[in-house]
Amino acid sequence: MGERAQEREHIEHGIAPVFDGRSEVLVLGTMPSPASREAAFFYGHPQNRFWRVLAALFDEPAPVTNGERTDLLLRHHIALWDVLASCDIRGASDASIANARPNDLGRILSAAPIRRVFCTGATSARLYGKLCEPATGLAAVKLPSTSPANAAWSLPRLVEAYRPLAAELSLFEPPVLDVPAVVDLEAAIAAAGTGLDELMERAGRFLAYEVRKVLEARVMDGVETVAVRPADDLQTGPRRSPAGVPTVIFCGNGNNGGDGWVAARYLDAWGFPVCLITATDASDLVAEPARTAALRAQASLGPASRVLLSPSDAEVAAALRGAPVAVDALLGTGFAHRTVRAPFDRWIAAINEARRQGVFVLAADVPSGLSAQTGESAATTVQADATLTMIVPKPGLFAPAGAAVCGFVRTAPLAYIEPFLKGARTHL
Ligand SMILES: NC(=O)C1=CN([C@@H]2O[C@H](COP(=O)(O)OP(=O)(O)OC[C@H]3O[C@@H](n4cnc5c(N)ncnc54)[C@H](O)[C@@H]3O)[C@@H](O)[C@H]2O)[C@H](O)CC1
Ligand SMILES: [K+]
Numbered sequence: 001m002g003e004r005a006q007e008r009e010h011i012e013h014g015i016a017p018v019f020d021g022r023s024e025v026l027v028l029g030t031m032p033s034p035a036s037r038e039a040a041f042f043y044g045h046p047q048n049r050f051w052r053v054l055a056a057l058f059d060e061p062a063p064v065t066n067g068e069r070t071d072l073l074l075r076h077h078i079a080l081w082d083v084l085a086s087c088d089i090r091g092a093s094d095a096s097i098a099n100a101r102p103n104d105l106g107r108i109l110s111a112a113p114i115r116r117v118f119c120t121g122a123t124s125a126r127l128y129g130k131l132c133e134p135a136t137g138l139a140a141v142k143l144p145s146t147s148p149a150n151a152a153w154s155l156p157r158l159v160e161a162y163r164p165l166a167a168e169l170s171l172f173e174p175p176v177l178d179v180p181a182v183v184d185l186e187a188a189i190a191a192a193g194t195g196l197d198e199l200m201e202r203a204g205r206f207l208a209y210e211v212r213k214v215l216e217a218r219v220m221d222g223v224e225t226v227a228v229r230p231a232d233d234l235q236t237g238p239r240r241s242p243a244g245v246p247t248v249i250f251c252g253n254g255n256n257g258g259d260g261w262v263a264a265r266y267l268d269a270w271g272f273p274v275c276l277i278t279a280t281d282a283s284d285l286v287a288e289p290a291r292t293a294a295l296r297a298q299a300s301l302g303p304a305s306r307v308l309l310s311p312s313d314a315e316v317a318a319a320l321r322g323a324p325v326a327v328d329a330l331l332g333t334g335f336a337h338r339t340v341r342a343p344f345d346r347w348i349a350a351i352n353e354a355r356r357q358g359v360f361v362l363a364a365d366v367p368s369g370l371s372a373q374t375g376e377s378a379a380t381t382v383q384a385d386a387t388l389t390m391i392v393p394k395p396g397l398f399a400p401a402g403a404a405v406c407g408f409v410r411t412a413p414l415a416y417i418e419p420f421l422k423g424a425r426t427h428l
Pocket of ligand 2: 328330363366368
């Protein structure tokens with residue numbers, strides 16, 4: 001390293017803290033690294049495991065954009081900042097810090113019911129103790145650093161060490177909302193900066209994440225023999241694995257289908273081949289953002305995956321034979337009829353037959369054929385092993401007929417919705 005690279009640089013923090021009146025814990029690093037300053041957000045180095053650790057704590061896919069990362073923090077009532085407002089530092093070397101000036105944590109502590117402070121590493125804990133604790137009167141819990149330099153700590157070990165943070169947080173139970181109230185909620189989320197296209201991206205990624213959990217569990221159980229990394233690596237990024245029988249993803253023509261197209265893109269990118277079944281070519285779809293999402297997915301699928309356009313019943317059955325998982329993204333909240341039109345009725349029957357043969361069926365938002373609002377079930381309705389419902393649960397999922405076809409219900413928390421719930425029409 002040359003003489004100049006050894007010199008300390010004066011750094012001002014420059015990234016606004018994340019918190020609001022619901023924040024319950026305060027997580028503090030030392031100072032944004034050069035990569036974080038470049039990304040204009042905390043823990044921006046792609047190899048830093050902070051976001052993967054938090055996501056794993058809550059069993060969610062790792063957030064990608066700064067907006068998603070902010071949402072994740074606020075949803076879980078976590079405030080995030082750093083101990084220092086400015087210092088002199090060499091690169092990202094905490095050991096080189098001089099002339100340290102602390103941030104005014106009173107800004108957060110006076111606005112939020114912070115129960116506990118956590119420091120992400122030895123340097124932030126030491127500087128917090130010296131520069132902040134006398135003013136805050138709150139002792140901090142020291143957590144291991146998630147930086148790539150802390151290579152001795154594997155991701156699973158970090159996740160275990162961070163569990164006390166999650167244990168401090170009160171759980172948010174999303175309310176059951178009528179379908180028209182979900183539409184209002186979407187509009188409020190969009191007005192606050194997260195559009196339907198971004199929600200669909202998150203929905204599809206969450207679906208892919210749930211599929212991946214099923215696939216990796218099957219490997220652990222010895223049902224699948226493809227060589228994949230162990231399940232505790234679920235948060236890591238793209239990688240390739242030898243192809244097993246592809247996951248079959250059934251996509252309808254509306255935005256429920258869009259969730260399926262996005263899920264296909266992620267699974268393929270993560271190394272899990274897919275067979276996507278659709279009645280309409282991506283370019284002929286009308287609903288947005290489904291059309292844009294489908295075109296993007298179609299263009300990105302690798303050679304191990306394929307799209308079957310209007311396949312025969314025999315081709316559908318062949319795709320399902322031996323498949324580990326079938327994703328039902330045919331009909332979502334837009335369906336409210338007594339009968340399902342062809343070919344979707346036949347595809348639903350094929351999914352249900354495949355489930356009887358052992359294929360795991362995951363429904364996107366709501367099992368197709370079930371009215372998300374009333375819980376009435378069409379003659380042909382998907383029988384799911386699990387349903388990943390988007391943003392909030394809908395009443396139909398809990399009506400007697402609905403509960404019978406949903407399997408295990410999980411809500412995908414696609415956005416920070418608490419600020420928008422006041423006055424929302426809830427079903428229960
Ligand atoms: N809630 C959210 O914030 C998000 C929801 N997403 C997903 O979007 C769907 C709702 O999408 P929408 O386009 O409104 O409706 P659907 O896709 O459910 O259905 C419309 C589709 O279905 C066809 N159709 C209607 N009736 C029938 C019938 N009887 N037989 C056959 N086909 C029928 C219609 O022609 C349309 O093509 C929601 O469920 C979520 O999955 C976003 O992805 C993210 C945010
Ligand atoms: K569905």
